[in-house]
Amino acid sequence: MLFLVLIPILLPLLGLVWLLRRRRYRGLSEGALLGLLVLGVGVWAVFQSRSSTGALGLLPLPLYASLAGTLGWAGSLGWHSPQRLRRGLGTLALGAVLLLLGLLLADGLHTRARNQESDAQMAAQRAEIEAHRAAIRAQLARHPGEEGAQLDALSHQHAGQRTWLLPLLEQPELPQATLERLAKTEDAGLLLAAIRHPRAPATLLERVYRESHLPDYFFSDLARHPNTPPALLRELYHRPRSIMHLDRQFAANPALPAELRRELLAQTRDVYVLQGLLGLPELDCSLLPALRQALARSERPDDEYSQRQLQALGAGRCAAAAAGAAQLAGG
Structure with missing residues (x-):
């Protein structure tokens, strides 16, 4: 299957090698120039997309460039031919390349315009949300002690209005x-x-x-x-x-069951998971040895935040637990 896909690319390349060996250089520069131009415009058009799958548009570009190069070579030969039929065919070949270029350019410009329109809409929506946020603050300031009632009333008044909700x-x-x-x-x-x-x-x-x-x-x-x-x-x-990175969210959750916290700590190599655990307001001091082991095997064992937090816990509210662990290790 892959071979069938590569045939339209390999055949022009084999033809180019044959022409070079025969020293038939006429039309090659024009074909190469048009092929590179199609490739460049195609790459530009693809990168106008912000879609996560936009890069898939790069896959057919080698085929387009190969086709443009072949048509450009054939079109150049026909254009300089004394025969009217060949000149007509050459004109059609060059016109096909220009059409391909135009389609790629139009696609890129259309994507760019769509992105600009989306950006403008998002900016307008953000401005509207910020204006409504200020209006809510002002409403609450005018009715101290009645925040809940005021917010409920606003939610009914602006039901269905996203930039208010x-x-x-x-x-x-x-x-x-x-x-x-x-x-x-x-x-x-x-x-x-x-x-x-x-x-x-x-x-x-x-x-x-x-x-x-x-x-x-x-x-x-x-x-x-x-x-x-x-x-x-x-x-x-x-x-x-x-x-991705769901473990980081679990680690920062103070309600995570203790057995999951220990399981998470036993298998992680992600220093951000350790940072989340060390940032908990009520961290179980018995986890300190496991935290130190996990930090040592992580991708950043010298992480400054983790080292500082471990030191502060060991010298602070977890000092007794740290001392007991040291005695057990020594014994």
Whole structure:
């Protein structure tokens, strides 16, 4: 199968070798120039895309360049021919190359214009959200002590208006009932903001995990949220990993069950996992020896933050545990 794909590229190359051995140089420079031009414009067009799969557009470019080079060579020969038919065919060949160039250029320009339009829309949306965020702060300042009621009223007043609901979901005083009501949405962005809220209840986090049609989109925040039920954390921890660096989120979660924390610590080589564990406000001091071992086998055993935290814990609230571990090791 691969050989069949390579044939359209290999045949022109073999033809080029044959022409060079025969010292038939006429038209080769024009063909090479057009082939390189098509390749360059194609690469430029591909890199206008911001899609994660955009680089796949590079795959057909060698074929396009080979085709353009062959047509450019044939077109140059025909263009200089005294025969009218050959000149006509040469013109068609050169026209085909120019058409290919035009299509690639148009595709790149269209992608670029679409990106600019998207950027403009995003900038306008960010400005609108910031304006509404300021309006919410002003509303709360005018009604001290009534933050919950005011936020609930605003959520009803601006129901369905995304640029109002997103900053509303940022407010720490948002009532839990309002939060749960706003989380009944098909908008993944609003739902993500809802489960990131500190008041997001365990029932909401469980529902998102069980019912969402895009569960992977929420795994990182579910793994990190301290209100995620322990049973759900265990299930999420042991399921096949579909996103990167999920262990870092588990490590930073103070609600992670102790056995998962020890399991995570026993197998990790990621220094950011250790940093997450060392940043917990109530770290189990019995984990200090395992933390030191994990840091030693990590990709950055001299990590300054981890070393400083371990030293502070060993000299501070975990001093007794560190001394006991040292005595056991010495004995």
